[in-house]
Amino acid sequence: MDTRPYMQDSAAEEFFSRLERGEFQTTRCSGCGKIHYPPHVVCPSCLGEDMEWVDLPRDGTLLAFTQQSDAIRCRMPDVLGLVELEGIGNVITRIDAPLEDLCIGMKVTFDTWTSHDGVALHQFRPL
Ligand SMILES: [Zn+2]
Structure with missing residues (x-):
């Protein structure tokens, strides 16, 4: 499959x-x-x-974030964020950090992760 x-x-x-x-x-x-x-x-x-x-750009700025409790591909709960890539636009992505460690405007950096069903996806984590 x-x-x-x-x-x-x-x-x-x-x-x-x-x-x-x-x-x-x-x-x-x-x-x-x-x-x-x-x-x-x-x-x-x-x-x-x-x-x-x-x-x-591999570094960006966290514009917004939330925690989702129901998802198909992500482990739950999972944190999602809107990250601004300077000169490019915004990307909706997984954030590899607990919700309580995040704040709007913080710098984040690119990383990859593999979902439980083996798909390589992007994520960002605080710098
Ligand atoms: Zn063109």
Whole structure:
């Protein structure tokens, strides 16, 4: 049984393959130079199809967080956060820290983790 996350397109599939190797990357349009997260097969800005993979920032700022008590893929309870990646945008991600150790505006850094069903996913933890 394929337990990988739902893949919207080949860019999403490549994103998760790169995560398995510890790479945190997205696509940049070779035509207009814009970087988009999540990655795209076609540039949403200019509709160009020549995309290249570039590194995302590994450090970010925690904008919001919560604890979920019911989830399919995560162990419960699990902490989720909204992390700002400077110059890129925001990513919703697992946060590897207890809720009581977090505060809005704190710096966090990228890491990977493997879900109980063997899927490599991203997470952030406090610096
Ligand atoms: Zn473009």
